[in-house]
Amino acid sequence: MYDKHILIEDSLHSSDGDRTHASVEVRMPYYRGLGLSMVEGVDLVVDGRPIPADATTFTVRGTTYPITGLAEVLDDRWEMGEPARIDFDAATPLGPGEHTVTAVVRLRISYMPVPGGGRDTKTLTLA
């Protein structure tokens, strides 16, 4: 559910001059908010290259967490429909113009025996 709404249009930005650091905004494909300890991961693939999890951080309401550390976060949430910013290191500088971005959100939903979450791929233009 909400898969096509995970990646937010116009949200791809480079955060430094040499364009090796960038960010994109994502929403959680679920009908309620969730404690961050139940977010198992937000995997990015940019122009066909997977971004390693340890090159990625997760930010909501001004607080930044390493993606690999979300399992420990018991006192913060990703709210329903709330954009989270994913900052990442690109292996090579991202050129201006269009980029194909895939975001896979993996969630641990207690009443479901199988993994929850969703996947979205969009062509986003680097601002």
Add this chain to the structure above:
Amino acid sequence: MYDKHILIEDSLHSSDGDRTHASVEVRMPYYRGLGLSMVEGVDLVVDGRPIPADATTFTVRGTTYPITGLAEVLDDRWEMGEPARIDFDAATPLGPGEHTVTAVVRLRISYMPVPGGGRDTKTLTLA
């Protein structure tokens, strides 16, 4: 089924002087024989190192096939309980003595919606 009987005891042999080529014998974990086109793979892990599929061949009754080519073999079978010899290139020479070998046999069974096959790990002594 038959998982613990996949790897055949005393079947690990090196096939050249420098011990970078070796072989091991395996049986299919299934209660009938199967056409080779339905053998999706025989994956080996030796002392913790996975052996690439393209460094592996499969031999029954004197005929040798690349493991990656079994899908095309419509006129030969792996019979019930029949030992098949898996030849492989080790990245580094295998020393004499004990080695931990894992064999994963992957089968495509038509009446099963999920993959078939099995897995066995044994400590084998290089003869």
Add this chain to the structure above:
Amino acid sequence: MRDISRSGFRDHPSAEMLFVVSAIKRGVSLYSYQEEFFLRTMSLEDCIAHAASIGALGIEVIPEQSMTGHPHIPDDQIAQWRAWMEQYGTTTSATDLFLDTKRHRDRWLSHEEQVASVRSDIDLAVRLGAPVIRAIINTPPEVMRDAAPYARDNGVRLLLEVHAPFHYSHPWILEHLEVMHAEGGVGLGLMPDMGTFVERFPRVVSDRALREGGRKDLVDYIVDLYDDHGDTHALMDIVHYRGGGPVEMGLARQATHFIYRDPAEMLPHMDLIGHVQAKFYEMVDDTTEYSIPYDRIIPVFEQGGFSGYLSSEYEGNRHIEDAFEVDSREEVRRQHAMFATLLGEKPSTDSKA
């Protein structure tokens, strides 16, 4: 005004009266507006206002969806909620709790932690003014049992949502019923989800499988088998035997999660039923849900003397979102037009009557 000729309410104690108004109340779970709320095209106030505008005056809310900071929702949000209830003439009919047994990656929540989680959601229900709480289907019977005293002390009732594929003679529900009867049915009860009465396979689900390239013959096979109420036990096997791929297998899996039971199976449990989730997939018009026979379900509630809320739960959104604009308001409006007719609030608009 109820049209007696089509209502079939013969067993109802008031069936002889022509202008009876039902004791059953209408409401909406804000779950129904999730698409627009997610996309911020409807605000929380918009959701409440819409429900009120169609006479659905009981508002069921998922606090973790509509508010932020769960379980410590700030006082200003609670105050705003209560102000809106006042302003729109609505009431909080129910809150929905989840039980995050997998909160920790490496261990299951202990029994004590599960009970504490439910108690925390009871506190929240009290703050929001809800008389009943939806306990999600994965809540174990022993957690219900040990949370019941706290519910009673706080004047609220924990209602287990009876959700497909569970039903009233299923072992899991039988275990819950035992606990509820032992407790006396004061702090505990049931919240039937009408998704246990899916008589026809929802076409929004099969249509999507076709859009995704599903084989017409297999999609039809699944739908026909379901509509004949055939045994879906090994349906995935059959679809596999016929060469079905991921789309067809996925549709078969969904078919095994839908169930149709006789609505009359709720009658023996009516005293325990405190609230109803009126699940729906597609309102064909103002009189008919495609899959769920509300014209035969509501008489069961009338017969049983139910006087709680029928609370809309629009579920079609996720099945059409890939290709169509979701219009939750129109779907909810139609369901309530149907309810108003079936509850005798106004003359039937069914020209075939």
Add this chain to the structure above:
Amino acid sequence: MRDISRSGFRDHPSAEMLFVVSAIKRGVSLYSYQEEFFLRTMSLEDCIAHAASIGALGIEVIPEQSMTGHPHIPDDQIAQWRAWMEQYGTTTSATDLFLDTKRHRDRWLSHEEQVASVRSDIDLAVRLGAPVIRAIINTPPEVMRDAAPYARDNGVRLLLEVHAPFHYSHPWILEHLEVMHAEGGVGLGLMPDMGTFVERFPRVVSDRALREGGRKDLVDYIVDLYDDHGDTHALMDIVHYRGGGPVEMGLARQATHFIYRDPAEMLPHMDLIGHVQAKFYEMVDDTTEYSIPYDRIIPVFEQGGFSGYLSSEYEGNRHIEDAFEVDSREEVRRQHAMFATLLGEKPSTDSKA
């Protein structure tokens, strides 16, 4: 000699006779000896000799298991087989076909290829002297239909194995029955697998889950629910709600694949039944299978006038192989001691009679 006092064969036409010998014949599927045959501790001749030694004179064979080179099994193997049948006084009761619809990695076998595969297995059955052929459960009805004329022309009958979780009112079987009735039941029929009558959860299966570290409370829960014949529809969900891991979930999955149906459901189809796979998990002694009530199944076949083979299918091997030595011969011997008693070949050895 049948002990009438405990047989309960009241409806049988010969029930008044004291020394009747049943028309039902005893046999073994060599599937039963698979553990020893795989390990080469029994040869093919050993398997045949063992069956003959216990009076099981009908030998069912899976050609792909017992012989090599399928489907072009060399003439010398066929000749040897026929010589053994002669030598041991046995007969080929049935062959078992598989339908490898996924023979090609990238495409499903076409309808024509599927029919050709079945025809090839009919040729093989004729070479082996088998009057009936087990068609595996994934064989589509239309493949049965189009292979039937070739079966008739060759004087053999294709029998669909009715295997759990399928049963006689399941949509897949109903479709097959339609084809069989249209065909006239000459070239087509049914081969019931007694795994559809698993009344008690096989303890060889639950014991293995315990050996693998399964939680005792959840294993007991699954077994008890099964033994009470509760709805297993959402059993995996329940075990998940209670915190079950892979072992417990795996056991729950297995429980959904076992079924218990009333054996009398076979009666209306008796004319189509040409052979019976006498599945078993564990012979407790010479009189009792742990899970499957043969003492109530055999009277159904007697009542229906069945005169084919009860063909042993020992299935416990794979559930104990991790921890115990498999002794297929002893298991098969015990089942036939039970059959001999139930069929009236010798006095009951049940001291409680």
